[in-house]
Amino acid sequence: MDSTPSAGNDAGQLPEPLSGLLSGQPAGPLTAGQLRELYSLMVAVRHLDTSAIAWQRQGLIPGYAPELGQEAAQVGSGYAVDTARDFVFPTYREMGVARAMGVDMVAYMSTHKATWHGGLYDPLESRLAPIQAVVAGSVLHAVGWAHGQTLDQTDGVAMAYFGDGASSQGDVHEAMNFAAVMRAPVVFFVQNNGWAISVPTERQVAGGSVAARAAGYGIPALRIDGNDVVAVVDATRRAFAHARAGHGPVLIEAMTYRRGPHSTSDDPGRYRSLNEERDDAGEDPLERFRKTLLADGVADEAFFAEALAAAKAEEEHIRAGIQALGSRPGTEMFDLVFQETTPALQAQAANWREESEHV
């Protein structure tokens, strides 16, 4: 019999302190303008995320991986990226990171529309690698990219996202070891959202936390409150500064909670009750940030209303863009396999054109 899941960040439970030492300048405090910007981003992400689930129900998109409750972890970490020099390696659930990085959201959502694996955004320009469905698949890519920066003597940093479930993959361990041995400038950003589909963290991660493992590789790790967007920005900035200064990789384990289903085809009622979900999820990160901003006098109700209106307008614009997305021309299926195509592939494409396109 499974024990009652108590994963995620229980209200009032503080994250464990720093393990390992981070060098590099801690970032200065965020300005009022930056705090408001973070809030606007979180509202935009929340609104788009909720809408995407509705779009799936309406048949506009075939599937989506929601991130309800992870807005602080995603927006806060994505906000710390310098898109002039850094590069981010996402999974399938990093919509909030993409939005915070300024990625074209219609192009991002095209993956969920089943238009093109990986998305239609330009990864080189946006600095976001194509959407990745293999859990932990791209964690090693981040290490390779980062080592390339060392060889090129640039100060770019790679950030790899993965979940507590993905941390069970061998590739994550190979990546941590490679990065530590090579002192590669990588930030491993773990969103521990309490669950890997139906399996809670305590049935997934031996040793108590993903952060604890980093110590075994000599990698400093931060276990942070992933529902506090300011804490996330601060930790990510410190990790970037550490890696950028040549001190090697850092691991951040952001403790958060995935509310609702794993994907639009998941039924969380089979593995947890709504009551459990409410108890384990803790306070809504968006609501929590709103209260803080209000209490600190950084923003007022008028600002919140404005942010929500902007989010709605943005969502409508994105929905229209997705609605307008046609299928890609079938020729791309053949044209984009190689840089230098093969005769067999050309022949298959010609055959396909004759038999399917009726030209």
Add this chain to the structure above:
Amino acid sequence: MSSAILEGGAGMADGTPRRGVEQLSMQQALNRALDEVLAGNPKSLVFGEDCGRLGGVFRITDGLQAKYGPGRVFDTPLAESGILGMSVGLAMAGFHPIPEVQFDGFAYPAINQIVCQIARMNYRSRGTMPMPITLRVPSFGGIRAPEHHGESLEALFAHVPGLKVVSPSNPHEAYHLLKYAATRPDPVIFMEPKSRYWQKGEVDFDSADPSGSPAGGPPTGAKVMREGRHLTLVAWGAMVARCLQVAELAAEDGIDVEVLDLRWLKPIDEAALAASVRKTRRAVVVHEAPRTSGLGAEVAQLITQSCFDTLKAPVERITGFDVPYPSGDLEDEYIPNIDRILFGIQRVLEYRRG
């Protein structure tokens, strides 16, 4: 008389100095090719397990770290998925990785990165993130190695969309094919026949015709290694040398065998295959991989497709068996030997329509 320049002289038409012909082992030829690739492309990197100070367990990377430094030629931790996954990121960062897995059987732990990542990234990224990765895999059996140190993975790799696969059969081919593969913008699995590493042969560095075709050009297709009229033996890698031996023996009985070195297992040079078999009207495919769903089936189908009207007999396959690669004592039973190939030739020549 290793490395002695046997021939040389004036410069080439394009101004590059002539380097002539040398007697080299395949190991030396591969080493030379890597040396020149590293010299020619500052973004190329050679790495893997023991590739640095040791020069690789087969010494293919011998001396390269001393020459190019540990930034260009380096040892990685012992993790194949790590090596190939890191290659993806390096390629994304603009490098041209030439990783090595130490033995064929150890490509399996990296299959996820090879198949799901390397092979698909160009597609997934809509051509913006090419994967110019040349994965060197010491391949095939014949050296009485322990389990997992001798495997024939060509059908597995060739089946994966997005990968190209090539295997050299002698030092000359090894030099030219590796130099070519390592400058391509697509991922190439480079299968080195480890049983041929120490065999010497002439390498014509200035060969105007590494293509194998009268038209010249890059080594992109199959190559006729011996002309013949009665039957085509199709082979690659280590089996080419064996087929050439068989052809000599068959000639004593008046059978004139053509030997086609396929070289590229993906893409297969269908035109060369058709041209040879349309001439000889009979074909035997020889490979040491297990038979079922092996590349022999693909080759036989391509021949049937293009030569059905001229074929005098069904295409014969002489292959390894559907068993795990056996240990050294049974290797000679498993790998197609001269007798089995001769029997195959005989069956094809004596075929009578029922």
